Amino acid sequence: MNATRPATGRQHAIRHGAAIARVGEVAAVLREFSVGGVPFTETWGDDQVPPMGCGIVLVPWPNRVADGRWTYQGAVQKLDITDLSNGNAIHGLLRNTAYQPVSVQDSAVTLAASIYPQHGYPFILDTEVRYAVSDDGLSVTHRLTNVGTAAAPFGVGAHPYLRVGQHPVGELVITVSGSEYARTNERSIPVAVESVDGTEVDLRSGVRLAGLDADVALTGLAVIDGRVEHRLAAPDGTGLVMWADEAFRWAQVYAPANFPGPGKPNQRKAIAVEPMTCGVNALNTGQNLIWLEPGDTWSASWGLRPTGL
Numbered sequence: 001m002n003a004t005r006p007a008t009g010r011q012h013a014i015r016h017g018a019a020i021a022r023v024g025e026v027a028a029v030l031r032e033f034s035v036g037g038v039p040f041t042e043t044w045g046d047d048q049v050p051p052m053g054c055g056i057v058l059v060p061w062p063n064r065v066a067d068g069r070w071t072y073q074g075a076v077q078k079l080d081i082t083d084l085s086n087g088n089a090i091h092g093l094l095r096n097t098a099y100q101p102v103s104v105q106d107s108a109v110t111l112a113a114s115i116y117p118q119h120g121y122p123f124i125l126d127t128e129v130r131y132a133v134s135d136d137g138l139s140v141t142h143r144l145t146n147v148g149t150a151a152a153p154f155g156v157g158a159h160p161y162l163r164v165g166q167h168p169v170g171e172l173v174i175t176v177s178g179s180e181y182a183r184t185n186e187r188s189i190p191v192a193v194e195s196v197d198g199t200e201v202d203l204r205s206g207v208r209l210a211g212l213d214a215d216v217a218l219t220g221l222a223v224i225d226g227r228v229e230h231r232l233a234a235p236d237g238t239g240l241v242m243w244a245d246e247a248f249r250w251a252q253v254y255a256p257a258n259f260p261g262p263g264k265p266n267q268r269k270a271i272a273v274e275p276m277t278c279g280v281n282a283l284n285t286g287q288n289l290i291w292l293e294p295g296d297t298w299s300a301s302w303g304l305r306p307t308g309l
Helices: none
Strands: 011-016 019-024 029-035 069-072 075-078 100-104 108-115 125-134 137-146 152-154 173-176 180-184 190-195 215-219 227-233 239-245 250-254 272-276 290-292 297-307
Touching: 011 108, 011 125, 019 125, 019 137, 029 137, 137 290, 173 250, 239 272, 290 297
Parallel strands: none
Antiparallel strands: 011 019, 019 029, 069 075, 100 108, 108 125, 125 137, 137 297, 152 290, 173 227, 180 190, 180 215, 215 250, 227 239, 239 297, 250 272
16 A cells, blocks of 8 residues: 655546546645646646645635735734745645545546634635536636634635646747736835836737746736636647636736746746736735625636637
């Protein structure tokens, strides 16, 4: 009997036709999405934690909270500082939590984890994430229920790093419809929301990733039939669409040049497109922050759809 276990916990592989997704229980992390052997997300070794937050679920807030502090009913709340280089709290409270499977099927898996009162967050939420593969690709549905006695503020996000097969990421063209962006200070905390006009983060007409050095939250997304769409296009006409319900009013675009390759120091360009329901530092700004009443449930979805295969 093999007693070893991956660093991201027990793994769940789901399949539909040629589409495969693999999910680890820690942070309900997306380890892989591929179709016919063509990868559309970054992968990493079983013995590694998710590099640069790759594939993790971000709840009850995505991105950063300045100084790990915010105010609730006149009292200062102090979250644990997890963004050590900038002195902020980052990416919620479940990135090191093993979710538990509540439904496992051939083409879908649902994982659940609860948030209980802790430093800086005095609320109780039950959370679920459902991954499903179909003819349309991958869909991811987030569901939160307030099982406490007070209205709870929250935001939801995800942190997938995307690919289009074996094309070098620098060759891809990214298109995001955001008309505004959050201008940040040296600690990655927004100081203003401004138009993207004339900036290097205007991605509305498509930008080649080789020339993009960005870590930016975009909003003012174009909503069509209740959804937003972000696109990656490869030179051969293949591509990937990330769609999201309009509840995901923000998209963080992060294009690091030092994503870990198969073995360090083999670092390379990567692209994360992170659907987020709220702005950065929303516990302080209130920007698209959602308040969930006791007993109420909230749900929204996003997904990945390959094109040109």
